[in-house]
Amino acid sequence: MTKIEKIVLSYSGGLDTSIILKWLQETYGCEVVTFTADLGQGEELEPAQAKAEMAGVKDIRIVDLREEFVSDFVFPMLRANALYEGQYLLGSSIARPLIAKHLVDIAREVGADAIAHGATGKGNDQLRFELAVNALDPSIKVIAPWRQWNIRSRMQLLEYAEKHRIPVPSDKRGEAPFSIDANLLHTSTEGKSLENPAEVAPDHIYQRTVDPVDAPDAPEIITIGFERGDPVSVNGKAMTPAALLTELNGLGGRHGVGRLDLVENRFIGMKSRGIYETPGGTILLAAHRGIESITLDRAAAHLKDEIMPRYAELIYNGFWFAPEREMLQALIDQSQAFVSGEVTLRLYKGSASVISRASPCSLYSADLVTFEESAIAFDHHNAEGFIRLNGLRLRSWAARNGR
Numbered sequence: 001m002t003k004i005e006k007i008v009l010s011y012s013g014g015l016d017t018s019i020i021l022k023w024l025q026e027t028y029g030c031e032v033v034t035f036t037a038d039l040g041q042g043e044e045l046e047p048a049q050a051k052a053e054m055a056g057v058k059d060i061r062i063v064d065l066r067e068e069f070v071s072d073f074v075f076p077m078l079r080a081n082a083l084y085e086g087q088y089l090l091g092s093s094i095a096r097p098l099i100a101k102h103l104v105d106i107a108r109e110v111g112a113d114a115i116a117h118g119a120t121g122k123g124n125d126q127l128r129f130e131l132a133v134n135a136l137d138p139s140i141k142v143i144a145p146w147r148q149w150n151i152r153s154r155m156q157l158l159e160y161a162e163k164h165r166i167p168v169p170s171d172k173r174g175e176a177p178f179s180i181d182a183n184l185l186h187t188s189t190e191g192k193s194l195e196n197p198a199e200v201a202p203d204h205i206y207q208r209t210v211d212p213v214d215a216p217d218a219p220e221i222i223t224i225g226f227e228r229g230d231p232v233s234v235n236g237k238a239m240t241p242a243a244l245l246t247e248l249n250g251l252g253g254r255h256g257v258g259r260l261d262l263v264e265n266r267f268i269g270m271k272s273r274g275i276y277e278t279p280g281g282t283i284l285l286a287a288h289r290g291i292e293s294i295t296l297d298r299a300a301a302h303l304k305d306e307i308m309p310r311y312a313e314l315i316y317n318g319f320w321f322a323p324e325r326e327m328l329q330a331l332i333d334q335s336q337a338f339v340s341g342e343v344t345l346r347l348y349k350g351s352a353s354v355i356s357r358a359s360p361c362s363l364y365s366a367d368l369v370t371f372e373e374s375a376i377a378f379d380h381h382n383a384e385g386f387i388r389l390n391g392l393r394l395r396s397w398a399a400r401n402g403r
Contacts (some may be wrong), residue, residue: 002027002144003140004029004030004113004141005030005111005112005113006031006032006033006110006111006112006113006114006142007024007028007030007031007032007033007104007112007114007115007116007130008032008033008035008103008107008110008112008114008115008116009021009024009032009033009034009035009115009116009117010035010037010099010103010115010116010117010118010129011034011035011036011048011052012036012048012118013036013045013047013048013049013051013052014159015157015161015168016118017118018051018055018161018166018167019151019157019160019161019164019166020116020118020145021034021052021055021057022055022160022162022164022166023145023149024143024145025055025056025118027038027149028143030065030358031058031059032049032057032116033057033059033061033110033112034052034057034058034059034061034062035061035063035099035102035103035105035106036048036049036060036062036063036100037063037065037095037098037102038062038063038064038066038100039065039066039069039095039183039184040066040069040183040184040242040245040246041180041183041184041344042182042184042207045062048062048382049062055165059110059152061106063102065098065102066184066242067214067240067241067242068098069098069183069184069185069242070184070185070241070242070244071241071242071244072098072339073094073095073097073098073320074094074184074185074241074245074280074281075229075230075231076329076332076333077090077222077315078230078281078284078285078288079229079288079332079333079335079336079339080163080287080304080307080308080311080312080328080329081228081285081289081292081304081305081308082139082308082311082312082315083147083161083285083306083308083312084264084312084313084315084316085262085264085265086309087260087262088260088264088276088316089186089260089276089278089281089282089285090264090312090315090316091181091183091185091186091187091188091276091278091281092125092181092183092186092188093124093128093315093316093318093319094185094315095185095316095387096125096128096129096132096190096320097128097132097318097320097321099129100128100129100132100133100136100186101132103115103117103129103133104132104133104136104137104140104184106127107137107140108137108345111239112140113139113141114140114141114142114143115133115140115141115142115143115229116142116143116144116145117129117130117143118145118146119144119146120146121144121146121147122266122268122270123266123268123375124266124267124268124316124317124318126144126146126147127267127268127317127318128317128318128320129318130142130144130318130350131317131318131319131322132318132320132321134284135321135322151385159184168216168391173395177191177192178190178191178192178194178205180207181252182207184242184245184246184249184280185245185278185280185281186258186276186277186278186281187207187208187276187277188274188275188276189201189205189207189274189275189276190272190273190274190275194273194274194275195273196273197263197273201254201275202262205275206259206275206277207258207277208220208249208253208258208277208279209252209253209256209258209277209279210253210254210255210256211256212254212255212256212259212349212350213256213349215254215255215256215348215349216254216255216287219255219348220251220254220255220346220347220348221345221346221347221355222234222235222251222283222344222345222347223235223236223342223345224283224284224287224342224345225290225341225342226287226291226340226341226342227340228336228337228338228339228340228344229288229333229335229336229339230336231244231284231288231387232244234247234250234251240257245281245284247280248280248283248284249279249280250274250279251279251280251283251347252279252280252282252283252347252352253277253279255347255348255350255352256275256347256349256350257279257282257283257347257350257351257352258276258279258280258281258282258283258352259275259276259277259350260275260276260278261275262274262275262276263274267316267317270317271374273305273369283345283347283352286345286352286353286354287343287345287352287354288339289354290343290345290354290357291339291340291342291343291357291359292304292339293357294341294358294359294362294363294364295338295339295340295341295359295361295362295363296335296338296339296363297363302337304332305333307328307331307332310327310328311328311329311332313358314328322364325384336402337361338361339361340359340360340361341356341357341358341359341360341361341362342358342359343356343357344356344357346399
């Protein structure tokens with residue numbers, strides 16, 4: 001085994017990473033630094049520090065990354081209207097490169113020659129962590145215990161914890177729990193009954209949204225302000241990125257907005273079923289498309305829609321720091337120069353519907369589109385030549401085919 005001098009571990013304080021921490025200490029016999037990212041997951045982080053201290057960790061890092069997460073990762077992605085496979089708002093995918101970035105930064109700071117993560121060999125997160133490290137600092141080694149150790153079952157995991165006196169919460173001792181990932185953008189739930197896509201997801205797994213059936217019977221009207229493609233205010237109140245997303249999560253959750261039951265295609269080749277809740281992100285996607293509808297040129301808007309699936313796939317597959325993602329980001333960001341204004345939406349029974357939009361940079365002309373007499377001269381006869389030119393190839397094709 002390669003000699004390792006110091007390791008930085010992505011550490012949640014949960015059962016898996018607590019066991020990984022002990023396994024790293026035993027296996028490599030070196031110092032392990034723990035890093036816990038506060039991404040707005042809604043959990044108290046002090047227990048993670050206490051568990052790390054109990055395990056003998058001297059250097060414990062708990063860092064509030066909520067503003068950086070939203071401003072530097074979520075908002076750039078939303079400028080692209082990114083949806084993986086047309087539905088998934090990439091809540092887990094976009095968090096991993098940020099965590100990897102800080103793992104690399106800490107490793108450089110403390111002189112560590114390796115980082116470690118708790119992603120399994122079946123999932124996408126191993127790719128997202130490790131491809132990011134490859135791009136940021138390929139000299140740093142990556143340790144993935146789930147691909148190295150001989151633990152192959154949940155029972156063995158619990159036996160290891162008992163042997164090494166690692167505390168196991170009572171709710172983790174029974175059958176395998178749902179796997180839950182959460183941050184300020186979303187919650188993701190997998191496992192147990194959800195592994196059968198024919199079974200209806202139980203109501204109790206939803207954490208951030210009420211059932212749309214039980215949502216208020218009266219709609220709620222909200223207005224979101226945008227500057228250069230990024231949301232900056234809710235109902236006229238300016239907010240920081242993290243505060244704004246938190247506010248929209250509360251508004252959307254109350255009205256059952258942002259639920260998704262999805263069977264997706266993982267990068268490594270298997271299908272998986274998960275339940276996602278992205279209330280604020282769902283509202284922002286609708287609002288952003290609403291403001292783009294009056295501020296983007298037709299060809300620019302259509303080009304964005306053409307590249308969006310490729311952009312979303314790059315994020316999903318772990319290529320946030322790849323040159324092609326950065327190239328696409330430059331194109332997307334260029335398109336947002338005049339995407340400013342306000343969008344008003346109606347939140348009601350699980351939906352977030354745009355009902356009005358206004359912008360000082362609007363390309364919409366009521367004088368051009370009106371059916372009434374217009375102040376702007378428009379010669380309807382010009383349409384005849386336009387149609388004849390566009391129909392030229394069709395007439396040639398029809399003649400050849402004997403039509």
